[in-house]
Amino acid sequence: MKKTSNIQINERLSTSGFRFTPQRQQVYDVLVAKRDHPTAEEVFIRAKRQMPEISMATVYNCLDALVRSGLARQVTVDRGAARFCPNMQEHCHFYCDGCHRVFDVDLPEKDSSAVPVPRGFRVDRFEISIHGNCPDCASSGK
Amino acid sequence: MKKTSNIQINERLSTSGFRFTPQRQQVYDVLVAKRDHPTAEEVFIRAKRQMPEISMATVYNCLDALVRSGLARQVTVDRGAARFCPNMQEHCHFYCDGCHRVFDVDLPEKDSSAVPVPRGFRVDRFEISIHGNCPDCASSGK
DNA sequence: AATTAAATTTAGAATTATTCCAAATATTGA
DNA sequence: TCAATATTTGGAATAATTCTAAATTTAATT
Numbered sequence: 001m002k003k004t005s006n007i008q009i010n011e012r013l014s015t016s017g018f019r020f021t022p023q024r025q026q027v028y029d030v031l032v033a034k035r036d037h038p039t040a041e042e043v044f045i046r047a048k049r050q051m052p053e054i055s056m057a058t059v060y061n062c063l064d065a066l067v068r069s070g071l072a073r074q075v076t077v078d079r080g081a082a083r084f085c086p087n088m089q090e091h092c093h094f095y096c097d098g099c100h101r102v103f104d105v106d107l108p109e110k111d112s113s114a115v116p117v118p119r120g121f122r123v124d125r126f127e128i129s130i131h132g133n134c135p136d137c138a139s140s141g142k
Numbered sequence: 143m144k145k146t147s148n149i150q151i152n153e154r155l156s157t158s159g160f161r162f163t164p165q166r167q168q169v170y171d172v173l174v175a176k177r178d179h180p181t182a183e184e185v186f187i188r189a190k191r192q193m194p195e196i197s198m199a200t201v202y203n204c205l206d207a208l209v210r211s212g213l214a215r216q217v218t219v220d221r222g223a224a225r226f227c228p229n230m231q232e233h234c235h236f237y238c239d240g241c242h243r244v245f246d247v248d249l250p251e252k253d254s255s256a257v258p259v260p261r262g263f264r265v266d267r268f269e270i271s272i273h274g275n276c277p278d279c280a281s282s283g284k
Numbered sequence: 285a286a287t288t289a290a291a292t293t294t295a296g297a298a299t300t301a302t303t304c305c306a307a308a309t310a311t312t313g314a
Numbered sequence: 315t316c317a318a319t320a321t322t323t324g325g326a327a328t329a330a331t332t333c334t335a336a337a338t339t340t341a342a343t344t
Contacts, residue, residue, distance in 0.1 A: 019310085024321095056302095076220065079218060079224055097266065127270070128269070161341075197295065198295090200293055202332075224330085
C-alpha cells in the first residue's frame with residue numbers, strides 16, 4: 001500500500017483545477033489505506049476517525065475531485081451506492097453476489113481494443129464488471 | 143422487432159415462479175416495441191398509454207419479474223436510473239456521454255472467457271459498458 | 285362454475301443515495 | 315496582508331427505488 005506523496009496528489013488536483021485541502025488528502029488517504037472499494041458513506045465514517053468535523057457533502061465533493069483528477073475511480077458494479085477505488089491501473093471488478101465484496105481483477109493489455117465498436121463511435125473508456133461468487137462464498141455454497 | 147408470443151412469455155414467467163398478468167405483458171411489450179433502453183419511469187409513461195391504471199410500483203415489479211425470468215436485462219451504464227433491455231443475446235452497452243443514449247454492441251463469442259479471473263472465483267455473468275460518443279455526437283463535437 | 289390460497293396490483297409512505305443551497309471558512313495569488 | 319475564488323459545512327431538496335397494507339386477480343381445486 002504505497003502512499004502517493006502529498007506533492008503528487010497536490011499536483012494532480014491543481015493541474016485539474018482543484019485546490020489541495022486537508023479534507024481531500026484525508027479522503028484520499030482513506031481510499032489508499034484500505035482498498036476495499038468503500039461507498040461514500042463508508043469513506044465518511046473512516047475519514048471522521050481522523051477528522052471528526054468532516055461532512056458528508058465534503059466527502060462527496062472530495063471523491064468527485066479525486067475522480068476528476070485521475071486519482072481515483074468511481075465503480076458501478078451494481079445498483080446501490082457508488083464505490084471508490086484508488087487503483088488507477090487498467091483492471092476490472094468482480095462483484096461477489098454472496099458477500100457483496102468487490103475485488104480488483106487485472107486485465108491483459110489487449111483487452112482494451114477487443115470490443116468491436118461500430119465505426120463512427122468514439123470510445124472514451126470502458127468498464128467490465130463480473131458478477132459471481134468469490135472463493136469464500138463459492139466454497140461455502142452461497 | 144419480432145414479438146415474442148404470449149405463450150412464450152407466459153411460460154418463461156411461470157417456470158420462474160411468476161404469474162402471467164396483463165401488466166407484465168404490457169411492460170414486456172413496451173420494452174420490445176422500442177429498444178432504446180428506457181428507465182423504469184419511461185416504461186411507466188409508455189405503458190400508461192395502453193393501460194392508464196398501471197402504477198409505478200407495478201412497473202418495478204414487472205421489470206423485476208421479467209429480469210428474473212430471463213426475458214429482459216437490467217442495464218447499469220451509469221449512476222442514475224437503471225435501464226432495461228429485452229435483448230437477451232450476448233452483447234454489451236455503449237453509453238454516449240453526449241446524448242446519453244445507450245446502444246447495443248455485439249460481442250464476439252470468445253470474449254466471454256477472455257477475462258482472466260483468479261482461481262476459486264465462480265463467474266455468473268459479466269457486463270461490459272463502454273463510454274464515449276456516438277457517431278452523431280462525435281461528429282458535432284460534444 | 286364456485287371456492288380458495290397465494291400472488292399481484294395499487295397508492296402512498298418510507299428509504300437510500302446523492303445533489304443542491306447559502307453562509308462561514310480556507311486557500312491562492314497579487 | 316488583501317482580495318478573489320474555491321471549499322466546507324449542515325441541512326434541505328431531489329431522485330430512484332423499495333416497502334406496506336388493503337383490494338384485486340390469478341390459477342388450481344372442488
